[in-house]
Amino acid sequence: MATETKAHEGAPDTGRRDFLYVAAGAVGAVGVAGAAWPLINQMNPDASVLALASIEFDLASIEEGQSVTIKWRGLPVFVRHRTGAEIDEAKAVPLTDLKDPESDEQRTKPGHEQWLIMIANCTHLGCVPVGESGDFDGWFCPCHGSHYDSAGRIRKGPAPKNLVLPPYTFISDTKVQIG
């Protein structure tokens, strides 16, 4: 072969050598990355955590003006049976007053406006806000002083977003499926 004769003549084919060097390095790098990924991926939520992704909850026992905290995917979730006054107050707020504009209709399901179902972690750094407090008749986060209104919307303080709504559907008038 031409290259062999060339090598024997004392002029090494550096192009071929560089190619092999880079190719071997590239294959090695892909191999290391491939081996590293499972070692990192094992830290992601495991099958038993993912298996808890959907729950059903019966609302019948919650009186008007009462709220409960339930657990979904390890996270606390507020279920609040709002009073008429709270709903009216939330609806009266002009969207221009809001840091993260969302209407009350967007925060609830049609026909079930009295039910407010939200993940109970402050969108700032994840503390659980205290109910029926703060300057807007909603929630107040004791950690860094974020105030939420009666629709769980951020009104004042360092939190950037409204309290997050989990995906949920009403399977009957008194039963919801979260997740």
Add this chain to the structure above:
Amino acid sequence: MASHDSSYVPGSAVEKWLDERLPVIRWSKTHLLDFPTPKNLNYWWTFGGILAVMLVVQIITGIILAMHYTPNVAMAFDSVEHIRRDVNGGRIIQAVHAVGASMFFFAVYVHIFRGLFFGSYKAPREILWILGVLIFVLMMATAFMGYVLPWGQMSFWAATVITNIFAAIPVVGTPVLELLRGGFAVDNATLNRFFSLHYLLPFVIAAVVVLHIWALHVPGNNNPTGVDVKSSRDTLPFHPYFTMKDLFAILVFMIPFAWFVFFAPDLLGHPDNYVMANSQVTPAHIVPEWYFLPFYAILRAIDFNILFIDSKLGGVIFFAGSILVLFFVPWLDTSKVRSGTFRPMFKWFYALFVVNFVLLAYLGASPADANVLGLSVADFSKVCTAYYFLYFFVVLPVLGRIETPKPLPASISESVLGQPAAAE
């Protein structure tokens, strides 16, 4: 690695045999005993030795605690109580480890502030300084994960709040958050991995400490005058002069350490951490351990949006920036004079920086809606955060250009003994 000749002469045939194969005794004599050390080092310089001792104390007590601790959400809280009540001597060993973290941080702050005053970060010691900042960052990660292990309310909510900081990163924030927690919320997977990493990181710290000391032994110690060592008249061998000075300082340091351990092991902690973790309720007033308070105040100070950056990400950027800026101090400070003693203007800005740092700690401990000296905590924190960054980005670069330093002594020896006599 040896910047000076070894004076080691093997005393026996066995030592000679060993010296030709692994010159470990020669190396130790050069670096641990004979190392030429500026003779004017004051007690601020003993904190390096104190820190080395604290790392060993934490590793030994930590290994012992791991023999009795259970990293499981159902048993972790009880296992710590088990250590304190049932394990032989466990009450003291657990207290040494918990109080030890505070003492460790106290010593590291003194060590860092000493470096900032005497210009120990300036050429040729930039790498030494950077490795030091890296150790500080590793210490914070280790202390944070260790604080989660007792699985009390403060443990749980510290884990929640601190991991949530990563959720502020655009686009990849939430996947990273779930990767760190191993779930959608802080739970058993989180506790388990924090235990694993809390056991690992001190050994990483120990490795970086070796590099830190290596980087120290290339240029040698800085000193209170900041003047380079010019001759052997400026130095003394490390042993016995500085081993003894360090040992004395270590013993004095052990007195308040022992007082806390024996009489007030919980004084630096929070009562809420004696309530088991509950993911449904956040304690009314959550604060981090005292050694994180200044940085926590900076995180909290940013409660407004900056252009397209929301308040949460803004807080995280300033929080991370307040630590990362330390890596760049060697290039931000433009003054050629190392020691603050000879810098008449720098002294005052430095003093204000120390006061400002303590104030930030105080603000970090105050409830978000309180008032301090007539200003709201939120506004006061903004002022102090501003000075923290101004010190690094304005004061240090500008002072080097406009300040007239006082005359430096001709040598370390002269600064100690006065002008040399005419006979010399």
